[in-house]
Amino acid sequence: MKTNLFSSFILSLACLILFSGVYSSIIWGIAQFTPHQGKGEVLKVNQREVGFAKVGQNFNQIKYFQGRPSAVNYNAAGSGGSNKAYSNPDYQAFIRARIDTFLKYNSTIQKKQIPIELLTASGSGLDPHISPAGAEVQISRIARARNLSEAKIKDLVHKSIEQPLLGFLGKSQINVLALNIELDKLK
Amino acid sequence: MNTEILGIILIYLLSLGLAIPTGYYIARVYAGQKTWLDFMQPIESLFFRLSGINAQQAMTWEAHLRAMLTINLLWFLWAMFVLMNQGWLPLNPDQNPSMSPDLAFNTAVSFLVNCNLQHYSGETGVSYFAQVFCLMFLQFVTAGTGMAVCATVFKAMQARTAQDLGNFYVYFLKSCTRILLPFSIVLALFLAYNGTPMTWEGKAQLISLEGDTIQVSRGPAAAMIAIKQLGTNGGGYFGVNSAHPLENPSYLSNVAESIAIFLIPMAIVFALGFYLNRKRLAYMIFGVMTVGFLLLVIPTVYYEMQTPAIFQKMGIDTQSGATEGKEVRLGTAASAYWAIATTVTSNGSVNTMHDSLMPISGMTALLGMMINALYGGVGVGFLNFYVFIILAVFISGLMVGRTPEFLGKKIEAREIKIAMLVALLHPLLILGMTALAAYLSANQTPMGWWFLDAEGKSLAGGAWLNNPNFHGFSEMLYEYTSSAANNGSGFEGLADNNPFWNITTGIVLLLSRYIPIIGPVAIAGILANKKYIPASTGTLQTDTFTFGLMVFAVIFIVAALAFFPALTLGPLAEFFSS
Numbered sequence: 084m085k086t087n088l089f090s091s092f093i094l095s096l097a098c099l100i101l102f103s104g105v106y107s108s109i110i111w112g113i114a115q116f117t118p119h120q121g122k123g124e125v126l127k128v129n130q131r132e133v134g135f136a137k138v139g140q141n142f143n144q145i146k147y148f149q150g151r152p153s154a155v156n157y158n159a160a161g162s163g164g165s166n167k168a169y170s171n172p173d174y175q176a177f178i179r180a181r182i183d184t185f186l187k188y189n190s191t192i193q194k195k196q197i198p199i200e201l202l203t204a205s206g207s208g209l210d211p212h213i214s215p216a217g218a219e220v221q222i223s224r225i226a227r228a229r230n231l232s233e234a235k236i237k238d239l240v241h242k243s244i245e246q247p248l249l250g251f252l253g254k255s256q257i258n259v260l261a262l263n264i265e266l267d268k269l270k
Numbered sequence: 271m272n273t274e275i276l277g278i279i280l281i282y283l284l285s286l287g288l289a290i291p292t293g294y295y296i297a298r299v300y301a302g303q304k305t306w307l308d309f310m311q312p313i314e315s316l317f318f319r320l321s322g323i324n325a326q327q328a329m330t331w332e333a334h335l336r337a338m339l340t341i342n343l344l345w346f347l348w349a350m351f352v353l354m355n356q357g358w359l360p361l362n363p364d365q366n367p368s369m370s371p372d373l374a375f376n377t378a379v380s381f382l383v384n385c386n387l388q389h390y391s392g393e394t395g396v397s398y399f400a401q402v403f404c405l406m407f408l409q410f411v412t413a414g415t416g417m418a419v420c421a422t423v424f425k426a427m428q429a430r431t432a433q434d435l436g437n438f439y440v441y442f443l444k445s446c447t448r449i450l451l452p453f454s455i456v457l458a459l460f461l462a463y464n465g466t467p468m469t470w471e472g473k474a475q476l477i478s479l480e481g482d483t484i485q486v487s488r489g490p491a492a493a494m495i496a497i498k499q500l501g502t503n504g505g506g507y508f509g510v511n512s513a514h515p516l517e518n519p520s521y522l523s524n525v526a527e528s529i530a531i532f533l534i535p536m537a538i539v540f541a542l543g544f545y546l547n548r549k550r551l552a553y554m555i556f557g558v559m560t561v562g563f564l565l566l567v568i569p570t571v572y573y574e575m576q577t578p579a580i581f582q583k584m585g586i587d588t589q590s591g592a593t594e595g596k597e598v599r600l601g602t603a604a605s606a607y608w609a610i611a612t613t614v615t616s617n618g619s620v621n622t623m624h625d626s627l628m629p630i631s632g633m634t635a636l637l638g639m640m641i642n643a644l645y646g647g648v649g650v651g652f653l654n655f656y657v658f659i660i661l662a663v664f665i666s667g668l669m670v671g672r673t674p675e676f677l678g679k680k681i682e683a684r685e686i687k688i689a690m691l692v693a694l695l696h697p698l699l700i701l702g703m704t705a706l707a708a709y710l711s712a713n714q715t716p717m718g719w720w721f722l723d724a725e726g727k728s729l730a731g732g733a734w735l736n737n738p739n740f741h742g743f744s745e746m747l748y749e750y751t752s753s754a755a756n757n758g759s760g761f762e763g764l765a766d767n768n769p770f771w772n773i774t775t776g777i778v779l780l781l782s783r784y785i786p787i788i789g790p791v792a793i794a795g796i797l798a799n800k801k802y803i804p805a806s807t808g809t810l811q812t813d814t815f816t817f818g819l820m821v822f823a824v825i826f827i828v829a830a831l832a833f834f835p836a837l838t839l840g841p842l843a844e845f846f847s848s
Contacts, residue, residue, distance in 0.1 A: 086322070091341035093321035094439065095348070095411070098446065101313070102410040103403045106451065110458045110493040114468035121468035123488055123516060125476070132476045135486050137465055137515045140478045147480070151598070159486040160473055161393050162510040164595040164623035166763030168741040169578035170848045182584060198587045199577065203594040206513030206605075206623045212598035214590060252277040253521040254601045263479055 126260060128267070134260050135159070139211040142263065145188060146228040148213070148221050150259040151200055152181065155208035165204040178202055191223045212256040215244050231269060239265055274603035278571065281525055281607065285532040292533060293540025293552075299448045300421045300441065301545060310447045317443060328434035331795025334422050335788055337438040338415060342382060345408060349378035352404040353396070362397035363472025364487070369395070376772035381408040383783035384416055384647060386498070386505025386618055386758035387775060389767040393487040393509055398470060405505060406494045410446050410454075413501030416649030417445035419787050420538060423656060424545050426794035427677055430802040435795065445649075449534065450501055458496035460526055465519040468492040491517060499530035502647040504618030504758040512608075512621040513597055524600050524621060528608055535615045535645035538652050546677075550813035555655060558818050562644040562825065566634040567610040573628040574606035579848060595623030606631060613638030616647030618758025625736065625745065625761040629848065632744055632761075633841035639755035641829040642696065647756060650783075653790040660689045660793060661828065662821040663812060672810050679797040692789035697832040699754045699778050700747070704836065706774075707746040711735065720770040734771065736763025740847065744840035749775060754782040 114121030124136040134140050139150045141157040150157075154165040167174040181202045182194065198216040218240045226233040243262045247253045298305050318325050329337070352359065357368035369377065373389055380387035381404075390396060396405065418441035425436045462468045467488035474486045491507040495517055498505050508514035518524050539559065543552025574596075577588035591602035600608075605622035612619055613635045624635055638644065643654035660676065664686050667674030674681040710717070710731030721729045735742040745761040752759055753775040760766070766775070803809075811817060 087337055087340040088344075090321045090323045090439070091337070091344050094317060094323065094443070095341060095344055097317045097320060098411055098443075099403065099407055102446065102451065103407045106410075106454070107402050107406070107490055107493045109455065110462065110496075111468050111470070111490060113459055114462040114492065117462050117468075119465070121462055121492070122471060123467045123469075123474070123486070124465055125474075128479070133479045134476065134484065135474070135516075137519050138486050139515070140480075140484060141482065142480060144480060157484075159484060161391060161487070162508050162514050163391075164510060164513070164626065164762070166623050166625035166736050166761065167594065168626065168737040168844070169580055169592070169594065169628065170739070170741055170844050171737045174737075175580055178581070179584065182586065194585050196587055198590060199581060200590050200593040200598055202586065203596075206595045206597050206621065207508075207510045207515060209515055210597050210599075211515050214598060216587065216589075217598075247273050248277075248521045248525075251273050252280060252525075253273060253599075253604065256598050260479065267479075 126264060128264055133264070136258065136261065137211055139209045140260060142259065145224060147263045148218055148225065148259050148266065150213060151210050152202065152204045153208040154204045157209060159209055162207045162209055164206045164208060189220060189224045192220050196220050211258050211260060213259055215240070215255055215257055218243075218257050218262065225266070229269070235269060236266070239269060272603070274575070274601045275571070277521070277525070277601070278603050278607040281528045281604070284525070285529045285536060288529065289533055289536035290540050292537035294544050296449060296537055296541035297544035299444055300424060300541070305448065307448045307452060314443055314447060318439070323439045325437055325440050327437055329437055330433050331422065331426065331435055331791050331798070334419070334435060334438045335791060338419065338787070339784070342415065345411060346378055346382050349381060349404050349408060350374055352400050353377055356397040356400040359397060359399050361399035361402070361470065363470070364394075364397075366394055366397050372769040372772040373767055376776045379776045379779050380758065381405050381505060382412060383756050383779045384412040384501070384503055384616070384650070385753065385756040385779050385783070386503050387753060387760065387779070388505055388758065389772055391509030392507050398489050401494060401507065402490055406497060409494070409497045409501050409503040409505065410450055413450055413497070413503060413648050414442050414446040416647055417449065417538075418442035418649070419791055420649030420652050421445070423653060423790055423794040424542060426798040428546055429798040430678075431800065432798050435798065450497065453500050453533070454493075454496040457500060457526060457530055458492045461495055461523055462492040464523045465516070466492040466495060466523070467516055488516065495527070496530070498619055499527050499617070500534060502531070502535060502615050502617040504612065506619055510623070511619050513623065515597070515599070518600070518621055521599055521604070524604055528604070528611060531608070531611045531615055531617050531619070532645060534648045535651050538649065539645070542652065548813065554813050554815075554818045558822050558825070559644045559655070561822065562641065563610065563614055566614065566638055566644070567607060570610050570631040570634045571603050571606040573630045574602045576628070578628065592628055595626030597621065609635050610638055612759055613757060614641070614644040614646070616642060616651060616755055616757050618752065620759050623762060624748070624759055625763040629841045629845035632748070633837055635759070636748060636751055636837065636841065637830060637833070639751045639757045640696070640700070640833045641825055642755040643825065650756070650787060654786060656790045656794070657689045657692050657786070658821055658825050658828070659812070660685060661693065662817065662824040663810065665824060666817065666820045667810055670810070672808055675803060675809055676797070676812060678802045678805065679800045680803065681797070685793045685796060688789045688793050692786050693828050695785055696754055696782065696829070699782055700750050700833070701836055703750040703774060703778055704747045707731070707750070708743060711742070711746070717770060721768045734765040734768070736765070740840055740844040744844065747836055747840050750778060753778040756783055
């Protein structure tokens with residue numbers, strides 16, 4: 084037992100150095116040569132950093148495309164989902180309210196056009212994407228808010244679609260922040 | 271065919287394709303044969319020399335367990351120290367506070383037993399030092415422990431008649447240096463190239479497009495995410511685990527992380543075949559596991575790609591499926607696949623919020639953990655399956671009137687008692703503790719110190735639920751099932767960071783890690799000591815299709831049926847009432 088204790092202690096210490104110290108240093112060292120030096124990809128507008136490419140952010144103004152509902156209000160110093168069950172009556176009332184709000188701001192859209200992901204909170208609360216359909220239903224609102232032609236915005240949305248992996252795995256999607264940055268450039 | 275379905279089929283086939291050569295490699299490592307990682311040899315020898323371990327010294331099964339428990343105790347003390355003092359320890363750029371004693375106990379225990387229940391959130395609950403030097407350290411060494419014990423059982427199964435079961439420290443260290451470390455390096459670098467952070471800088475602060483000040487948590491994430499996926503640990507870097515867009519940035523990273531969940535658990539089964547040179551036995555085991563997995567994953571994918579009835583009534587566009595708690599870049603099919611992959615393997619990482627799964631999917635996820643042997647955790651998954659094999663040998667022996675034998679060793683009362691105790695412990699802990707929590711909730715028992723809110727006001731039992739009725743029951747059932755299966759996923763709506771949940775799940779975690787390890791090792795050790803009986807025409811064949819069916823039936827009876835009443839109160843009742 085006593086020898087076990089001594090051996091275990093030294094062996095643990097050695098493992099701590101190898102698996103925590105050396106291993107994380109190797110990964111960190113090589114990550115310095117990745118495209119964003121391991122710090123995360125940041126998007127810029129006129130040299131000003133406006134957000135992480137892969138982390139969603141809040142868009143409240145009607146002239147911007149909105150992302151999905153977030154249980155943590157897009158606070159990226161944390162993360163979280165709603166953890167609500169579909170059977171929960173409060174949750175169902177919540178979804179109905181979301182539908183009404185959406186229809187109020189997007190008066191040209193019919194209920195059956197609203198894709199479900201625009202009404203449901205993401206897992207992380209930081210989902211940076213929406214589906215192409217989720218962008219589609221917001222076009223007319225944004226065109227009015229910005230006094231631009233719908234065709235122009237539609238064109239931009241189509242250009243912003245990220246295709247499935249290798250064209251056949253998973254689904255196509257749109258990064259909301261990247262789309263809004265491009266949107267601001269439209270004249 | 272649907273591109274989402276194609277995606278998950280590809281993930282499964284890639285996992286399988288990689289697991290077979292990995293299994294061959296693992297068998298060679300444990301057999302001490304030449305491998306391409308032999309350059310690690312000097313490091314291992316140095317470790318042994320420093321710690322005064324004689325790598326050649328053979329151990330009995332009792333000595334194996336003593337060594338395992340001693341080193342585990344030291345890790346527990348280290349974890350408690352770091353978690354309760356991280357506030358002033360170095361590498362804490364976000365100035366996260368030290369943990370309360372009950373949370374530190376729960377966290378230390380749950381990482382010690384390879385569960386990673388996580389009643390804290392990574393962004394605000396731990397420092398970078400604690401992430402890397404405590405939690406990630408434990409993710410390596412506890413996975414290594416499970417694999418080492420599994421290697422001991424392999425060795426015992428191979429033995430004709432022997433006391434010598436190899437050396438625990440050698441199995442342990444080699445599992446870490448030759449298997450976990452190289453695979454982790456590959457996966458971590460892959461993730462880093464795909465946009466997962468690996469930095470020592472603290473939170474980033476910037477001004478959003480709309481002019482708000484925002485903060486984004488980051489840190490040395492890529493290194494930890496790799497080992498948490500590979501070692502069936504599951505303890506994520508960020509609070510929401512692999513649902514987080516930095517932890518799992520793209521569909522491609524999700525493919526890699528999904529493969530990593532299955533790689534070693536599957537490979538261990540093939541390793542058994544190569545190690546014992548009994549490939550048919552490995553195919554039988556793999557077949558049973560795969561059938562069980564498919565029976566769980568197919569309904570889950572089906573239901574998650576459907577839409578909840580309530581949404582259909584609302585008359586919206588429901589093509590994307592059940593998207594609450596899911597991420598757009600991953601889609602519903604890949605999320606449903608992960609939900610089952612992570613629960614059958616005792617991994618416990620998540621890429622979707624399990625609390626928001628459809629009722630039937632919640633049930634399949636629960637069943638994955640209740641059985642806990644369909645692929646199973648690294649090393650320990652096979653141990654659980656081994657218990658089922660022993661029971662199946664005994665029962666079929668009785669049925670056909672033959673002496674129960676497994677690999678030339680007679681199975682007698684003592685082994686069966688141990689196997690049965692291990693098999694029954696799991697439902698006892700889960701159902702007993704869930705009954706307690708359900709009682710406290712139903713009676714709204716004042717909990718005193720055991721359950722305080724953020725202001726220190728005492729709350730009543732049941733206030734920890736995030737959803738009412740049947741689903742609330744499922745939240746409690748899931749928490750104890752996840753603890754007993756050493757899984758670590760959760761119905762995260764449950765308010766579990768309080769003394770009641772921290773301490774009760776902590777105790778369940780300890781019992782359900784060590785007893786299911788001690789049991790199978792004892793059985794294997796006792797069997798190894800017995801006289802070898804050559805196979806004859808009277809011997810029960812254990813590598814046949816028929817015996818596979820038998821094992822499946824035993825799993826179904828022991829694991830699934832024991833839980834059926836609880837499942838009817840939770841997910842099934844929810845399914846039929848909504």
